[in-house]
Amino acid sequence: MGTPNKIVIFNDGGTGTDIEHSFMITDNHDGTYSLSTVESTATTLAFQGIQNSWWKFRSSVSKKTLMEEYANSNAIVNEVESLINLSRSDESFTSIPETQETEPANAEQYNDDYYVNRQSSSTNDDTTDSQDDDDTTDSQDDDDTTDSQDDDDTTDSENYYYNKAREPNADYYLPDGTHIHNDDQGHSFMDDGTVIGK
Secondary structure (H helix, E strand, O other): OOEOOEEEEEOOOOOOOOOOOEEEEEEOOOOEEEEEEEEEOOOOHHHOOOOOEEEEEEEEEEHHHHHHHHHHHHHHHHHHHHHOOHHHOOOOOOOOOOOOOOOOOOHHHHOHHHHHHHHHHHOOOOOOHHHOOOOOOHHHOOOOOOHHHOOOOOOHHHHHHHHHHHOOOOEEEOOOOOEEEEOOOOOEEEOOOOEEOO
16 A cells, blocks of 8 residues: 555546546554545546545445455455456555545635636637737727627637647547547547547
8 A cells, every 4th residue: 555554446447537436445443444535626527636635534334344245245346356456556546645634725726717717828829918929909809809798708618628629639628527639630539439529
């Protein structure tokens, strides 16, 4: 185990994130074990991480109960055990440290809005409105509208995903946590190969 008396079990082979498919077991050294899962101030899985997430206690179970369950279901338990790769059991879980069992001090700051706004600002190509490539300010744009008066009424977040969906070789996550990647022509695919229409 990376952290004494704690082990994180996670599925790193499916869709979604390590955090989504993980739980932590703690040996309490009193004949009981605690089960914890990740709690976060961000609801979007792609935005959950060390700055806004922590391990939250969910339940405990006694060693006696575990042994009884094993006796009643040992074939199933053995089958599940054979699927677990223990070769990494001495590593720490880097997504959320095993010792992070309380909400980080500034976790609320790093909610979904923080990351969406950050992504939106990165689509400005490091130019300010007065330094756009077309040498116009928002009030002088070809369509004679300001940002707040755009005809299409799209938000920065919608523009971000619209632009990412057309960017060659882009690799990004949708707000629901779906991982999307583009080929060199800008065609979008989900991890399972499903083509995303535009």
